[in-house]
Amino acid sequence: xxxxxxxxxxxxxxxxxxxxxxxxxxxxxxxxxxxxxxxxxxxxxxxxxxxxxxxxxxxxxxxxxxxxxxxxxxxxxxxxxxxxxxxxxxxxxxxxxxxxxxxxxxxxxxxxxxxxxxxxxxxxxxxxxxxxxxxxxxxxxxxxxxxxxxxxxxxxxxxxxxxxxxxxxxxxxxxxxxxxxxxxxxxxxxxxxxxxxxxxxxxxxxxxxxxxxxxxxxxxxxxxxxxxxxxxxxxxxxxxxxxxxxxxxxxxxxxxxxxxxxxxxxxxxxxxxxxxxxxxxxxxxxxxxxxxxxxxxxxxxxxxxxxxxxxxxxxxxxxxxxxxxxxxxxxxxxxxxxxxxxxxxxxxxxxxxxxxxxxxxxxxxxxxxxxxxxxxxxxxxxxxxxxxxxxxxxxxxxxxxxxxxxxxxxxxxxxxxxxxxx
Numbered sequence: 001x002x003x004x005x006x007x008x009x010x011x012x013x014x015x016x017x018x019x020x021x022x023x024x025x026x027x028x029x030x031x032x033x034x035x036x037x038x039x040x041x042x043x044x045x046x047x048x049x050x051x052x053x054x055x056x057x058x059x060x061x062x063x064x065x066x067x068x069x070x071x072x073x074x075x076x077x078x079x080x081x082x083x084x085x086x087x088x089x090x091x092x093x094x095x096x097x098x099x100x101x102x103x104x105x106x107x108x109x110x111x112x113x114x115x116x117x118x119x120x121x122x123x124x125x126x127x128x129x130x131x132x133x134x135x136x137x138x139x140x141x142x143x144x145x146x147x148x149x150x151x152x153x154x155x156x157x158x159x160x161x162x163x164x165x166x167x168x169x170x171x172x173x174x175x176x177x178x179x180x181x182x183x184x185x186x187x188x189x190x191x192x193x194x195x196x197x198x199x200x201x202x203x204x205x206x207x208x209x210x211x212x213x214x215x216x217x218x219x220x221x222x223x224x225x226x227x228x229x230x231x232x233x234x235x236x237x238x239x240x241x242x243x244x245x246x247x248x249x250x251x252x253x254x255x256x257x258x259x260x261x262x263x264x265x266x267x268x269x270x271x272x273x274x275x276x277x278x279x280x281x282x283x284x285x286x287x288x289x290x291x292x293x294x295x296x297x298x299x300x301x302x303x304x305x306x307x308x309x310x311x312x313x314x315x316x317x318x319x320x321x322x323x324x325x326x327x328x329x330x331x332x333x334x335x336x337x338x339x340x341x342x343x344x345x346x347x348x349x350x351x352x353x354x355x356x357x358x359x360x361x362x363x364x365x366x367x368x369x370x371x372x373x374x375x376x377x378x379x380x381x382x383x384x385x386x387x388x389x390x391x392x393x394x395x396x397x398x399x400x401x402x403x404x405x406x407x408x409x410x411x412x413x414x415x416x417x418x419x420x421x422x
Contacts, residue, residue: 002250004158005225006193009133009247013116021157021254030132031059031110032145033119035101037066037362040085041078042139043146055149057090061110063101064094066364068357075364099330099356102126102298106210107332109239113228113246118145123298123380125223128213129206130232131246133193134223156222157256158193158249163200165264170420172308173204173211174300174378174398178269180261181219182279190220192256195249200263201226206235207304214299218276218380267422268414270376271396274384282401283413283422292375293318293406294387295399296327296354297361300378303333303342305399310337310345312403312417318350319409324402325352325367327359351406360387369394376405 001018003011011019013027034043039062047053054060062082070076079096086094095104102123105111113131118124120142127134135153137145145151167176181188196212204212209226216224226232227248236243249255268282295301295309306328318324326346328334334356337343347353360367361379369375369388375395377387382394395411404414415422 002252002254004193004249004253004255005131005195005227005247006133006158007155009114009116010153010155012114019155021155023155024152025155026150026152027116029118029145029149029151030115031061031117032142033061033063033101033105033117033124034142034146035062035066035121036064036078036082038120038139039082041081043143044081044085046143047147050147052147054089054091054146057092059149060091060093060146061101061105062086062091062094063104064096065100066358066362068097069355071365097355097357099332100298100358102214103302103329103333106130106206107330109236109241113232113243118142118151122217123214125216125221126210126214126298128223128225129210130235131226131228133225134213136217154191156191156193158195158253159189160255160258161194161196161261162258163196163198163261163263165262166200166203167263167266168420170400170415170418171266171268172398172400173208175269176261176263176266177211177215177218178271178276178279178396179266180259181215181277182269182271184219186218186275186277187220189216191222194219194221194224196224196226202229202231204231205304206231207302210302211299215380268398268401270401270411271382273382273393273395276380276382276396281413282397282411285411288411289409290374290376290395290405290411291322292369292373293322293324293402294360294367294375294377294379295325295402296329296359296367296377297379298329299380300399301327301329301333303336305378306333306337306346307342308399309403310342312400312407312414313349313351314345316349316407318406322406322409323352324350324406325354327354327367328356331356362386363388376402376411378402
């Protein structure tokens with residue numbers, strides 16, 4: 001029987017020749033990721049209660065990214081627990097303050113096409129950019145994986161998201177995903193797999209493609225996937241890794257439905273507080289001042305995002321009364337930005353450089369918002385209190401839009417500063 005990319009990976013994990021949507025199966029897990037927030041501090045006590053260890057330490061990646069650097073003694077204790085967990089259970093693939101887990105898994109070459117990968121975070125779905133099935137789960141389910149190397153799941157239906165055309169300069173995958181979420185709603189793809197394809201995807205870098213899969217969490221999807229192509233293979237070759245093309249959907253695979261979007265018609269958009277599906281064109285804003293501009297998170301602080309911001313900020317200064325903060329998604333992204341002068345442009349514009357990590361995105365790191373603050377951010381969510389005080393307001397946009405607002409002191413269409421026709 002014809003199957004989708006996701007179904008093929010599940011069938012392999014279940015040891016079956018075929019699976020069908022809505023069936024429930026036990027599957028073998030190829031790789032698991034845990035981080036300092038939902039990982040050791042929650043899971044270790046349960047392992048002790050059960051009197052068991054980790055099924056295969058070599059197939060576990062542990063990342064300290066939420067509480068780095070420690071802001072208080074509580075955070076310091078969490079990091080101590082995370083380090084001790086790695087030592088106690090022999091987990092050698094351990095990163096601390098090197099970047100956000102989802103970015104690192106892609107950058108460091110831990111994922112492979114066709115892999116069934118699980119992680120203790122909703123944005124685990126980012127990994128689907130490399131042709132694997134990347135599933136987020138909570139600590140209890142992840143405990144089962146760490147002990148047995150297996151988990152159960154209901155086979156999701158897959159939606160084919162076909163993206164025609166190509167994005168114009170100044171328009172990003174973030175704009176495309178926010179547009180989609182604005183149209184479909186935050187529950188527009190509950191427990192579905194979104195498989196992205198089409199000319200617009202082919203033209204995107206891995207950094208930009210990863211925004212598509214990353215933000216599947218914001219539309220309610222189980223995950224997102226992109227089949228391997230030349231761009232994917234080139235990404236692995238740059239890491240010194242040879243991979244095959246991995247699975248792909250059969251030409252007559254059973255898609256639940258197909259969504260069609262023309263990327264060339266996408267415009268810069270902004271999500272208004274306090275819902276990321278309340279999306280309007282950036283050009284529609286008039287006299288909406290901001291006091292904070294934030295470039296951070298796995299969604300919006302990769303190297304490509306830093307370069308976008310620098311394109312707007314080159315030769316310009318952040319407006320008086322505005323604080324622009326940049327928290328790179330990884331040390332690798334920051335290193336690239338330092339090597340080619342991107343970081344220098346950001347600093348010369350007046351940006352504050354924060355440490356790598358999740359930062360203010362979950363409201364627990366550097367850059368959190370105080371009462372009454374109005375922020376435009378490259379993060380993925382803007383629910384009330386998400387980035388700090390419940391009395392703060394968060395607008396979401398691309399790195400272009402955040403940088404443009406930092407210069408103007410208010411939300412504007414970034415294309416106006418970039419000289420791009422509307």
